[in-house]
Amino acid sequence: MPINIIEKIEIKYLQIVNEKGEADSSLMPPLSNDEIKKLFETMILARTFNHRALSLQREGRIGTYASIWGQEASQIGSAYALDKDDWIFPSFRESGVFVEKGYPLWMLYRYWAGDERGMQIPEGFYLFPMSVPVGTHVPHATGAAWAMRLKGHRKVAAAYFGDGGSSKGDFYEGMNFAGVFKAPVIFLCQNNQWAISVPRARQTAAKTIAQKAAACGFEGIQVDGNDIFAVYKATKDAVEKAKNGGGPTLIECFTYRLDDHTTSDDASRYRTEEEVEVWKKKEPLIRLRLFMEKKGLWTKQYEDEVSKKAQETVDKEIQKAEAFAAPDPADIVRYTYGELTPRQKRELKEFGWEK
Amino acid sequence: MPWTKIYSNKEEFEKAAAGSTLRGITYKEAILEATSRMLEQDKSVFVIGEGVDDAGGVFGTTKNLHLKFGKDRVMDSPLAENGITGIAIGAAISGMRPILVHMRVDFLPLTLDQIINHAAKWHYMFGGKLSVPLVVRAIIGRGWGSAAQHSQSLPSLFTNIPGLRVLMPATPYDAKGLLRAAVYDGNPVIIIEHRWLYDHMGHVPEDDYTVPIGKGIVRREGKDATVVGISYMAYEAMRAAEALSKEGIETEVIDPRTVKPLDMGLIIESVKKTGRLVIADTGWKECSVGAEIVARIMEESCGILKAPVVRVNLPETPTPASPALEKAYYPGVDHIISAVKKTIQK
Ligand SMILES: Cc1ncc(C[n+]2csc(CCOP(=O)(O)OP(=O)(O)O)c2C)c(N)n1
Ligand SMILES: [Mg+2]
Numbered sequence: 001m002p003i004n005i006i007e008k009i010e011i012k013y014l015q016i017v018n019e020k021g022e023a024d025s026s027l028m029p030p031l032s033n034d035e036i037k038k039l040f041e042t043m044i045l046a047r048t049f050n051h052r053a054l055s056l057q058r059e060g061r062i063g064t065y066a067s068i069w070g071q072e073a074s075q076i077g078s079a080y081a082l083d084k085d086d087w088i089f090p091s092f093r094e095s096g097v098f099v100e101k102g103y104p105l106w107m108l109y110r111y112w113a114g115d116e117r118g119m120q121i122p123e124g125f126y127l128f129p130m131s132v133p134v135g136t137h138v139p140h141a142t143g144a145a146w147a148m149r150l151k152g153h154r155k156v157a158a159a160y161f162g163d164g165g166s167s168k169g170d171f172y173e174g175m176n177f178a179g180v181f182k183a184p185v186i187f188l189c190q191n192n193q194w195a196i197s198v199p200r201a202r203q204t205a206a207k208t209i210a211q212k213a214a215a216c217g218f219e220g221i222q223v224d225g226n227d228i229f230a231v232y233k234a235t236k237d238a239v240e241k242a243k244n245g246g247g248p249t250l251i252e253c254f255t256y257r258l259d260d261h262t263t264s265d266d267a268s269r270y271r272t273e274e275e276v277e278v279w280k281k282k283e284p285l286i287r288l289r290l291f292m293e294k295k296g297l298w299t300k301q302y303e304d305e306v307s308k309k310a311q312e313t314v315d316k317e318i319q320k321a322e323a324f325a326a327p328d329p330a331d332i333v334r335y336t337y338g339e340l341t342p343r344q345k346r347e348l349k350e351f352g353w354e355k
Numbered sequence: 356m357p358w359t360k361i362y363s364n365k366e367e368f369e370k371a372a373a374g375s376t377l378r379g380i381t382y383k384e385a386i387l388e389a390t391s392r393m394l395e396q397d398k399s400v401f402v403i404g405e406g407v408d409d410a411g412g413v414f415g416t417t418k419n420l421h422l423k424f425g426k427d428r429v430m431d432s433p434l435a436e437n438g439i440t441g442i443a444i445g446a447a448i449s450g451m452r453p454i455l456v457h458m459r460v461d462f463l464p465l466t467l468d469q470i471i472n473h474a475a476k477w478h479y480m481f482g483g484k485l486s487v488p489l490v491v492r493a494i495i496g497r498g499w500g501s502a503a504q505h506s507q508s509l510p511s512l513f514t515n516i517p518g519l520r521v522l523m524p525a526t527p528y529d530a531k532g533l534l535r536a537a538v539y540d541g542n543p544v545i546i547i548e549h550r551w552l553y554d555h556m557g558h559v560p561e562d563d564y565t566v567p568i569g570k571g572i573v574r575r576e577g578k579d580a581t582v583v584g585i586s587y588m589a590y591e592a593m594r595a596a597e598a599l600s601k602e603g604i605e606t607e608v609i610d611p612r613t614v615k616p617l618d619m620g621l622i623i624e625s626v627k628k629t630g631r632l633v634i635a636d637t638g639w640k641e642c643s644v645g646a647e648i649v650a651r652i653m654e655e656s657c658g659i660l661k662a663p664v665v666r667v668n669l670p671e672t673p674t675p676a677s678p679a680l681e682k683a684y685y686p687g688v689d690h691i692i693s694a695v696k697k698t699i700q701k
Contacts (some may be wrong), residue, residue, distance in 0.1 A: 063500040063678075114500035114676040132504050134434055136465070167433035195434055203433045231363040264499075269410030283647075327675075329683050336672040347670045353683065 009214040011207075013254075014234055015224035019160030020280055021290025029233040033297055039080060039228055040288055040298075041306050043072045046099040047285065048310040052318065053095070053112055057263045061322070062113040067259035070226070071192055073284030074253035076100045077231030078158070078188050081239055085126050087148075087157040089141040092130045093190065094160050101127060105317035110324060118329060134195075134243045138187065139174035145185035145248075146177075156242045157188040158235075164195025166212065175250065179216035182247035186238045187213070189250065191225065192257035197270040213250035225255030226284040258283065298343045329353035357558040358528045361574050361610070363590055363597075368556040378561060383415040383553040385527035386492075389534040390417065391452060392563055394424045397452065400538060403430040403443055404456030412513030413456050414494065414553055436462045440491070441467035443541075447489040448477065452538050457493040460547060461507050466491075474543035475518030490537045495549045495586070495637060497685070503675035508586075508669075510636030511512075513545045514615040514647065520544040520568055521615040523637075525589040529612050532566030539582035540568060549637060571618035573625065577605035580631040580695045583622060584608055585644060588635035588667070595691035606695055614644045618623040620646060623656045631698035640668035665694040673685050 016027045032038075050069055056062045068075060075096030082088065090097050098108055103125060111118025111130075119129040131137035141159035148155045152158055165171055178185045189209050193200045206212065213220030223230040231253055238249035256279035260267045267276075292298035328334075330353050333344045340348070348354045357377055372379050376660045380388070393400045402417055412418025421429035432439045436457070443453040450617035457463060463470070474487045513521045520542050524530045528547070537544035574589060575596050584592030589610040596606040607625050611618055620699040626632050632652070634645035645666045652660065667690045674679050 063676075114502070114678055114681075116502070116676050132502075133461070133465075140696070164434040167435045167438075169435060169437055196406055197408065198431055202431060266410070281654075326679050327677050329680060331677075332675050332680050332684055333670060333672045341671060343671050351670055351683065 004242060009211060011211045011220060013222045013224070014230045015227050016229040016233060017227050017287055017291045020289055021287055021294055023229070023291060027233065029229060029236060031229070031232070033295070034294075036292060037231075037297060039076060040292060041310075042076050042080075042100050043228070043285055043288065044303070044306050045310045045313065046072050046076060046096040048307065048314050049095065049099055049105055049108070052314050053109070054259070054263065056109070056318070062109060064262050064264050065112050066095075066262045067095045068093060069259075069319050070256050070258035070279060070283050071190060072187065073228035073288070074190050074225035074231055077228040078251070078253070081232050081235035082156070082158055082186075083239070086239070087126045087128070087141070087144045089137045089144070089157065090126045090130050091134065091137070091161050091165065091190075092132050094130060097160060098127065101125060102126065105314065106320035106324070109318055109321035113328065115318045124257065128197040133183040135161050135168035136170045137161070138165065138168070138171045139177070141185050141187070142174040142178045142183050145242075146181060147185040148184060149181075154243050156184045156186055156239050158188055160188045160190060162195060163189065163191040163193060163200050163203055163209060164198065165189075165216050166209045170211070172216070175213065175216040176250065178248040179218045182245065184242035185248045186235060187236070187248065188241065189252045190255065191252050192255050194257050194261065194267070194271070196261045196265060198285045208252060210250055210252040218248050218250070220250035220252065222252040222254055225253030226282050226287060228284060228288055256282070330355070357452070358560070359572055359574070360557065361589060361593055362556060365554070365556050370559070377558045378558050379556045380527055381553065382527045382548075382555050382636065384558070385531040385557075385559050386416040386534060386548070387412075387418060387420070389531040390561070391420060391423070393535065393538055394420065394428060399450060400454065401428045401430065401446070401453045402454045402456060403432055403439060405432055405434055406458065407431055407456050413458060414550065416492075417456060431491050433542065436465035436627065437469055440466035441473070443489055444469055444474050444487055444496050447487045448481075448485055450660065452488045452490070454490045454492060454538065457491070459505050459578070460493040460495050460509050461504050461571075463491070463493050463509060463512070463545070463550045467512070470513070470519070470543065470545070471516050475516050478542070479518060486541045487543045488538070488541050489543045490534070491544070492534075492546045494549060495547060495570055497549070497551055498681070499544075500676045500678070500681075501674065503673035506674040508547065508636075510545075510603050510614050510638060511643050513645060515642075517616065518542065520613065522546045522568065522613045523586040524548070524612055525552060525584075525586050525610050527555065527559045529566050531559055532564050533568065533612065535563060536565035536568050539565070547586065555590070566612065568613050569616035569618055570582055570613070571609055571611040571621040573607060573621070574610050574656050575608040577607035579605045580633060580698055581607045581622070581625040581628060581629045581677055582611060582633045582635060582691060582695065583645075583648060584610055585614065587639050591688045592691055594688040595695065598688065598692055599695055604695065604699065617644070617647065617651070619648070619651050619655065623652065625634055626652065627656070630659065631695075632664045633667065633691060633694040633698060634664065635667040635694075638669060638701050639671065640666055643668060662698045665697050667694050
């Protein structure tokens, strides 16, 4: 008997704009100049939000914070491709996704200052609270997508998670189900190459995370996560496919975490400055800037104006966040159940929280 | 005995230790030392967990062990809690003695199938021919906005399960001795540590020793009321006892050290003397270790109580993230003081 090859797996890598800002026009998604500018402005806003969050943390004005520096294209390009009412299941590092969706920045700052009210998502946002447990929210997106199918809605659900999260059983289980039932879900892996101090190579021996979709019977693609156009196009295509009944897609955004894991971490203890320097040169805003300059969409003055506006917005939002009244102690028990239990009523008195 | 002492803070320890030749180390150093000694002496021992080779070394408890013993014996693992628990169980039934480390107790719920359906069952299901000498260490977080999913205590998830042991050492001496006891116990053992214990100092012998599993300890003698203080709450109980003593109330403080098995004999003896019982625990009230203690008193020595038991637990709700709410959320020394007074007034 001959040994036959019965399956071959090919993994595509998508890059549309290279590090010099040169675009492959055959791959370029149809985005108007205004849309491109909007993407740029959103990235600046997200970066401004992020830098201010880091300095607020140093001043003790917010708690531990997870920086998105370097991952702005992966987050904003993908979020932009999702429709307003597509459900998003983010991990804790997705502040950029929240910014793109227009989430009130003051609420995000409240959240990072340790106020759960900052993640009590207002009406009209199709965002779930950031998942602090790593990777275990991936099946939730599959479940939400399945619910949309049952309800006959033309919507998708998207799960954001890291390279570390891709080692979890929940990730495989969520993907496998989605593959079997063609659930309209997008798995957006933010491969920033580190899970705290654990390098990608110690998460999986596979060459890509994208290829993990093959075992679940659907397409996985790796994109240059620092190229906002590649991220946008891959996500947009996946959304279209899912909405047309084509089932799930896994998108691995190959990017890099330029900052420490969180403000409680010190990455210099486990990775070299040289490695970080290489990636600083590849960060997504440099590339978008070069591309826009070639198209005549960018000038220094334009960027200065955008940055100034972003600073002003962020300043106002921080003021608003800090002026927000402290929570009521009764909040501690208020939301555990729909109604207070007899024990909780007693405890309100015992702990002296009743007004 | 210097080993049985509990010191509320570093200054208190230093005062007591002045002039003594006995060595003092922190709780985290005690864990590191116990682990290091076992890795050195016993090829079957290995450490596995997410980030155990991190420069911080799981808050110092595994610090630099990978440099000394290699990354195969101090293994940083992929992010897969249930999977690595299964892998550790597989290694344990094949002659190894794994120490599986989780940064937070909150990751234990991800491993419940492996612990409850497998590790806890196999000695029984294989008619005693197979044991699972697995040790799982996990840390209770508190403060810095740890919030609902990073601060849970959860011993009762495990105390309910036959086949498991659950240890909650409070002092450096016990942390070292109980870790060694756990590794050589032969049963699957869950050790729940509290992050706020890590910098506490105590006298710890350099030599190897074990602390018997199932033996509690009287931390302070007193005739008026008994306070059982579990894990970090043993310290709060000591502080309460000192304050109450100034008012003429003498509290006996018991640290059970292990919550499955529970040293009920010790607790009952004390309550026979005092007639009054307060239980201070790091977790929630319903079906808690405290609930078990009360039930056992009812079953075994109903009648020794002169007043209703008062329990000091977390309120019936998850931990708030907000620093202001968090401060209100955790009961401490003041709650224990009023609990003791309440039992005495009755
Ligand atoms: C289930 C679970 N296990 C472990 C942790 C501790 N932890 C927090 S973040 C993190 C690394 C996550 O890495 P990755 O998924 O790559 O996301 P990134 O931080 O790089 O965005 C770990 C291990 C956790 N929060 N949840
Ligand atoms: Mg990562």
